[in-house]
Amino acid sequence: MKDPVDVLIIGAGASGAAVAWSLAETKMHILCLEQGGWMNPAEYPSTGRDWEAKFYGEWSSSPNVRGRREDYPINDTNSPIKVVNYNAVGGSTVMYTAHWPRLHPSDFKVKTLDGVADDWPIDYDVLTPFFEENDRMMGTSGLSGDPLSPLTHPPMPQQPLGLSGAIFGKAMNKLGWHWWPSDTTVATMDYEGRARCINLGHCTPACAQGAKSSTDITYWPHAVRAGVELRTHCRVREITTDENGMASGVVYYDKDGVEQFQPAHVVIIACNGVGTPRLLLNSASARFPNGLANSSGLVGKNLMFHPYAQIYGYVKEPTDSNRAPPTCLWSKEWYDTDLSRGFVRGYGVQFVRGAGPVFEAVVSEQRGILPWGEDHHRVFRKLNGHRLGFSAICEDLPEEHNCVTLDPVLKDSHGIPAPKINYTISENSQKMMDHALARGREVLEAAGATDLCINSPIPWGGWHLLGTARMGTDPKRSVVNEWGRTHDVKNLFIVDGSVFVTSGGVNPTSTIQAIALYVADQMKQRLTNLFD
């Protein structure tokens, strides 16, 4: 029997790293179990000539395609949007675009403002100090002063505008629409041991330079130095409970596949909006027959993805292609509700600089715009290095039928039931996507683009996994309370995107980590009566 730890964190990704680092100052015995391992930047795709090909195999963003031993399969047949993630120390911050907007203040009050979904039990102001702290830890770059975004203070200057950014800026100015350089977690100068960005190309499948912030190179080195124990290649099967209904520890499989039990006084789940409900549902017991912390019946429900509506085209002048981080600008022109558009809520836009030659060839051939035969060469030269993209991140509203359940058949390599996704795009979201595509067409045409192609929804675009263990004050309508503790199990906390009440129209990682730091802060303030 292992000695109990004070705090056991499941998952070493965006939120697990942040909560571990924050709690480390308590000097409690903190252990994190992570199903993946430490990354080796020397093996990252951009170190090889086959860097683009790897994205279709071992570096795919889809765990189902990748199929590494650290991954678990996901049945997403019943969803037009497929789940993408990464499983390692750093989690999906290893494999993300580093685009770094925050939820807006209005996003926390959608019921009050727009009469839809629910208000959050916390507001933007509560999270403000944690956003700031997180930006310092992750190391953000950007330009302060965007009139249509929450005020941020990035410690590093914004990315270069580049060729693509300038084309977009001129097009948006022609139309009189808002745009601004994105806050990103790409280091534009040497920062806290990280080297500055040298434009290796598409950053999504990990950054060999270490310029893109991922928690394996930001939070984790600090947390480990502060005494947090990080045990890798350990996959948790279930959370156990004692006779009082408190979490007593976890059963997990170690790096050799041997079943282990780790007792703990506090358990924190940081497994993302699919992994977390999967674990809670797999932790059903006689006392918790419908899954742990699921008296509301809402564990796994209200899954929100952010459907991405993308349109792209080709301009005559060269674009940045693969020679820059993929996103550089955002627009909040259509972020807030305007009912004259035919839908409620709104979307953010991220502008995409371009694509590498292999990606361009593969996608364009599939689209039917790159022919076979003699004309292939001429057409490819017209397309390659001339692409511009407009991607709208549409706010998904919570709907209980969009959910994560356990697949009755599919299991991971340890025999643990895999998650199954049931998801449809709502009428409101579809109208939003249609609106975004129409605006994107106008922008691209203003930029002089032709051969416009629509990719909507982006099928492998399920990056943002939100809402499946929502936060609230009413135990009948939520899974965790306003400071992240589950209503049903008083020593069990959730800190990942599962707790989102609504999704906003922006990439969520900044907000996920701010919430993790906020929950950690709440725990530290309540250490003497944490279980009351």
Place this chain on the structure above:
Amino acid sequence: MSADNQLTRTQRDDLRTVAAMIIPASDEYKVPGADDPAIQADMLATLGRDTKLVAAALDHLARLAGQSLAELDAAKRDAVAQEFRSSGGAAAATLVRVVLQCYYRDDRVLRSLGLELRAPFPKGYVLPDGDWSLLDPVRARGGTLRRAP
């Protein structure tokens, strides 16, 4: 497909033929076709996890052709190719992707495109900072953040 999970000789022949149909050599652009021996060797050496689907695609192609693809006349071969692309599903898409990803990393092809013959790391690329006065109209227009109650 042979027992060792490699392509058979017939499959390799058809792969070479269909690769040349996708991307033929060009004197104008001074590039080889995708049937070039070095590019074909790259494909075979790096098939890896794609082997099964590529083999399935080639089997599908052989069924459509009814004989060796190379022996068909041009018109018939084009018709088979069209049918293959529309009915081949994920297997056909994988085969085409394998051809493209090996072709567009060949030195001669990259040189023709004006691209450098190297991995992105460690040299990276230079990105122009750009004219930030483009933001002036956005600043002038201003706007307000929707406030929460």
